[in-house]
Amino acid sequence: MQKALATISFMIIITIFFISVLAFINESSKERIAKNLEIEKYKSILYAFNILPENINEKKLEPTSTTSDIEWEENKIMEIFKNQIKKITLPITREQRNLLKNSFLSWQDSVDIYIRLNKKGEIAAYGFTLKGKGLWGTITAFGVISSDLKKMIGIDFTDQVETPGLGARIIETEFKYFFRNLDLTGFHDYTRKTPAIIVVKKKGKTNSEHSTNSLQAITGATQTVDGVLAMINTDLKFYITFIEENTQIITN
């Protein structure tokens, strides 16, 4: 009995000790980690809006580079957000919810729409969160479309747990570049039966050079790319309709 009590006491003491150490380290670094996450989020949003630091040419970035590799000055990020990006939250109506049938956004009552204003104060682009099913878990992205709702400006994948080197390559510049100037007119054809956005094995030109409705696949990451495609087709259809129906509220 005494031995058992001694064992239990030892376990309790050592557990409390290690938990205390971890709690201290966690508390000491909590602010820094939260700041890192906030900066990463803002960098992702700016990348999707095609806003890059002045000295960065996206075409010259390494194909395997990610948004984290783009160096920003923190005060510059905050300045752009203050002057150019606005966020509004709008409720989703019951009729609009039908469009979210197969979407991971279907549980939400409202959505955040980020608006980029040009120098004249007019709306230049709309940004929003996209969510879909990857191979191993949920993929979350931030997508941006033009003010006429016919072209995609850009995308950044903010959260994913896909296989490093395979599905996780969706976060690389090479894959994301195909979303620039992606043709979204298929979403405006309400009689269309085929998906508005498709994936092809190899594209001769990027969409920036010649706008099409196709993306280039990633070798060995078929299921991840299929998940991204399903997410784009479902969520963009919702957002385009949603923004059209809420244009007056947004512009006010």
Add this chain to the structure above:
Amino acid sequence: MTNSKAIELIKDDLWKNNPVTVQILGICSTLAVTNIFLNTLMLGLGLTFVTAFSSLTISLLRNVIPTRVRMMVQTLVIASFVVIVDIVLKAYVPNISKALGPYVGLIITNCIIMGRLEAFASSNKPSMAFLDGIMSGIGYSYVILVIAFFRELLGFGTILGIQVMDPLMKGLGYSDGWIQWAFMIMAPGGFFMLAIFIWIANNIIMVKKS
């Protein structure tokens, strides 16, 4: 700790009793993350840190840990150090933390760490246990780094993310450049590279013995 014992321990962990090629431990992560060199390097460093400090801690507590709960205590210690690694990566190198994703947490399940704690740290002095932890980690790391180097080079045509094979092939007159060996990027590539490495290592050991 005598010098000769330390040297013997180093030789053992790096080659004669290498955790991957001889003890066949840590295979899961060897197959999972060795398709990109930089990710592999960070994982190797993380594992070395966790193994070394877990071994040191268990060795310091070896005379007070009740036998019945020794594995629970070992798991607690390993998990604590892995959480520390995860927090430090998130705070100071968030890019790497993001790239490694769930694989940092999986260090807890790497059998090399538990194996060394049970086989060595719980019955040796702290200095030797710490050295064993470092050398086991390095022994594991260099194996996975060699595998990662070839998998990234043949699979992506890159070294540390920099494209080398494509300009090389184009320079040699192949207009299509480097055609990626998709097989090398996927899990079977890891199986084959690991098997080849173990085969070469064991053959060298056999030749030396004979």
